[in-house]
Amino acid sequence: METPRHLHGVYPCGLQEEKLQSPAVFPKDREGGGSAIxxxxxxxxxLRKSLRRRRRNDLRRSAIRYWRKQILKLISEGNREEALRIFPNYQKAVDKAASHGAIHKNKADRLKARMWRRITAT
Known part of the structure; x- marks a missing residue:
């Protein structure tokens, strides 16, 4: 029996072929087989939900890295006042990531404490 025209490129679960092009969906084949489809x-x-959540969590973690780099650059330049001024942005990014589960609450507290010590030590 021929596949109906509107079902070409559709998997048994109804998911479109184009939506499965993410590398997270097609890992390298392991011993024992298995499929990510x-x-x-x-x-x-x-699968769609987990990919959306992963993208959101990656964005939240990258915001932490961005503000961390900005503060460390200011500290290395000796600009303590400016580092203190943008520290709340770093805190906000860390707290937001922790509240949404991108990082653990204890890790968030540890990151903020370490950054605060680095800023005030200069």
């Missing part, structure tokens, strides 16, 4: 609609939905 979801078999059910609920598995496809979970």
């Amino acid at each position: 979801p078999n059910t609609r609920s598995a496809a939905r979970q």
Whole structure:
């Protein structure tokens, strides 16, 4: 039986082929086989949700890295006042990542404490 025209490129779970091009979906084959292609609609939905969450968490963690680099650059230049001025932005990024689960709460506290010590030590 021929596949209906509107179903070409659609997997058994109904997920479109184009949406599965992420490297997170197609890892290198491991021993024992296995496939990252979801078999059910609920598995496809979970895959999409996990990819969305991963992108959001990556953005939250990259915001932490951005503000950390800015502060460390200011500290190395000896500009303590400016580093103190942008420290709340760093705190906000760290707290937001912790509240959404991108990093652990204890790690957030540790990051803020270490950065505060570095700023005030200069």
